[in-house]
Amino acid sequence: MQESGAALRTTIAPAAPAVALGDVTIAFRLGGNAVYTAVEQASLSVADGEFVAIVGPTGCGKSTLLNVAAGLLAPSAGTAAIFGHPLAGLNRQAGYLFQAEALFPWKTARENVAIGLEVAGTSRAEAQRRAEDWLGRVGLNAFGGRYPHMLSGGQRKRVGLAQVLIRDPKILLMDEPFGPLDAQTRQIMGNLLLDLWTADRKAVLFVTHDLEEAIALSDRVVIMSAGPAARIIGDWPVRLPRPRDIAEVKLDAAFHALHREIWNTLKEEVLKGYAQTGGG
Amino acid sequence: MSRVTLLSLQVLVAVVAIAAWHVLTTVPILGVTVLPPFFFSTPADVFGRVVQWFVEGSIWRHLWITLVEAMLAFVIGSVAGVLIGFWFARQPLIAAVFDPYVKMMNALPRVVLAPIFALWLGLGIWSKVALGVTLVFFIVFFNVYQGVKEVSPTVLANARMLGMNERQLMRHVYWPSALSWMFSSLHTSVGFAVVGAVVGEYLGSAAGLGYIIQQAEGVFDVAGVFAGMFVLAAFVILIDAVVSLVEKRLLVWRPVAAETRT
Numbered sequence: 012m013q014e015s016g017a018a019l020r021t022t023i024a025p026a027a028p029a030v031a032l033g034d035v036t037i038a039f040r041l042g043g044n045a046v047y048t049a050v051e052q053a054s055l056s057v058a059d060g061e062f063v064a065i066v067g068p069t070g071c072g073k074s075t076l077l078n079v080a081a082g083l084l085a086p087s088a089g090t091a092a093i094f095g096h097p098l099a100g101l102n103r104q105a106g107y108l109f110q111a112e113a114l115f116p117w118k119t120a121r122e123n124v125a126i127g128l129e130v131a132g133t134s135r136a137e138a139q140r141r142a143e144d145w146l147g148r149v150g151l152n153a154f155g156g157r158y159p160h161m162l163s164g165g166q167r168k169r170v171g172l173a174q175v176l177i178r179d180p181k182i183l184l185m186d187e188p189f190g191p192l193d194a195q196t197r198q199i200m201g202n203l204l205l206d207l208w209t210a211d212r213k214a215v216l217f218v219t220h221d222l223e224e225a226i227a228l229s230d231r232v233v234i235m236s237a238g239p240a241a242r243i244i245g246d247w248p249v250r251l252p253r254p255r256d257i258a259e260v261k262l263d264a265a266f267h268a269l270h271r272e273i274w275n276t277l278k279e280e281v282l283k284g285y286a287q288t289g290g291g
Numbered sequence: 292m293s294r295v296t297l298l299s300l301q302v303l304v305a306v307v308a309i310a311a312w313h314v315l316t317t318v319p320i321l322g323v324t325v326l327p328p329f330f331f332s333t334p335a336d337v338f339g340r341v342v343q344w345f346v347e348g349s350i351w352r353h354l355w356i357t358l359v360e361a362m363l364a365f366v367i368g369s370v371a372g373v374l375i376g377f378w379f380a381r382q383p384l385i386a387a388v389f390d391p392y393v394k395m396m397n398a399l400p401r402v403v404l405a406p407i408f409a410l411w412l413g414l415g416i417w418s419k420v421a422l423g424v425t426l427v428f429f430i431v432f433f434n435v436y437q438g439v440k441e442v443s444p445t446v447l448a449n450a451r452m453l454g455m456n457e458r459q460l461m462r463h464v465y466w467p468s469a470l471s472w473m474f475s476s477l478h479t480s481v482g483f484a485v486v487g488a489v490v491g492e493y494l495g496s497a498a499g500l501g502y503i504i505q506q507a508e509g510v511f512d513v514a515g516v517f518a519g520m521f522v523l524a525a526f527v528i529l530i531d532a533v534v535s536l537v538e539k540r541l542l543v544w545r546p547v548a549a550e551t552r553t
Contacts, residue, residue, distance in 0.1 A: 113449035117467040160546035
């Protein structure tokens with residue numbers, strides 16, 4: 012049944028992938044003539060409606076790659092295309108959920124969620140009404156009037172999710188969005204994300220260092236090597252049935268088999284990454 | 292510590308200090324008055340003078356003049372500081388060109404400007420306002436500049452990804468950030484506005500708290516000097532309380548009062 016659902020989608024979906032990165036290399040100029048190559052010749056494509064997770068050791072340039080997909084960073088070499096069109100400037104089709112605090116601290120939760128619509132020309136009243144609706148969807152009905160500092164880390168992430176999703180982007184880019192949260196909250200946020208995504212399947216590119224989280228959430232897991240000059244070294248489809256519950260899917264035998272298989276590849280890179288960054 | 296305990300301790304400090312002052316100026320110890328009243332006055336004389344001013348009503352005019360000068364200095368200095376701070380922060384080239392001059396002017400002790408302002412603007416309120424403006428402007432200017440420069444890059448990237456154009460970035464990101472920095476320096480800038488007014492009056496005027504103190508000093512009226520200082524202190528505390536109220540209202544989104552740069 013799951014298979015037929017996926018097949019149906021592919022027939023509707025346009026042929027061009029939502030995100031296509033071709034041989035992307037990203038280098039930064041350090042002091043003097045030194046050049047630091049963060050990512051080398053990474054190719055990656057995300058089909059419309061597909062949930063792809065990028066996993067790699069700390070400091071391997073996963074976020075850098077995501078910034079290229081967002082248009083926040085131009086690659087030094089290679090191509091980035093969004094739905095078949097080369098990306099120039101910001102990726103207007105994408106919503107980006109950041110790892111660090113990105114809410115406007117001087118706006119209430121409701122204003123934070125509404126702002127994306129307001130700047131696009133929606134009337135304030137209408138934007139606030141829809142923001143209220145979205146706050147409800149992320150379980151924050153009673154918190155619209157609070158400022159970010161009055162919310163917990165998990166609640167702020169919920170606001171961030173609503174802030175991004177209210178604009179209905181075709182592509183969702185997520186940079187370790189649940190990184191700073193505790194284990195239980197991560198699980199709850201993971202399930203919330205899956206619920207929202209199931210309701211309206213967007214292409215998702217989800218960066219994480221947590222392999223379990225990646226397998227539990229995604230359709231495909233992409234592994235990056237340790238930096239510098241990180242490459243994409245593996246690509247595994249995740250054939251676990253949906254809808255999934257993050258906590259339950261982790262008890263599945265197929266989950267364990269896949270985890271073990273991917274981990275064998277990832278382990279070496281993690282150790283290399285540690286050696287290079289001194290464990291930091 | 293509870294509020295009551297804190298307040299009683301604060302009052303205790305004042306009581307002890309005033310009692311010591313009273314004893315040392317009025318009770319001879321081993322036949323010697325440690326602090327001669329001619330130089331140090333006595334709490335009773337000072338208190339009597341303050342009461343006399345308020346009963347006669349002569350003090351109100353001076354308070355009013357000082358208040359008007361301070362308010363004008365604050366408003367003009369803040370508006371100029373916000374506008375120019377914003378402009379410099381958004382135009383790095385302008386900021387770089389003017390950088391040494393801004394530093395030079397900020398390093399200049401403003402007191403030396405007072406006679407010039409008196410010469411240019413006369414002995415009325417405007418020479419005092421000008422002095423206050425030179426003090427307030429730099430505080431607000433540096434804070435606004437910093438506020439615009441130090442917008443979190445993540446918040447900025449988020450704003451862009453949410454579809455904001457330059458004008459909207461200005462309104463929803465740079466402006467609130469700059470204002471929050473300015474508000475966090477409200478206490479300092481309001482305080483300096485008062486300092487500018489009083490120092491200006493002290494150096495040459497016909498009214499104001501600084502004028503009262505200066506007049507008393509001229510005739511060795513120590514009680515008058517101290518009384519002027521006490522009225523000034525009470526005046527500043529009152530203004531500070533008003534600023535705290537305003538601040539609480541405006542910075543409701545802030546977790547804790549951020550540090551102030553001066």
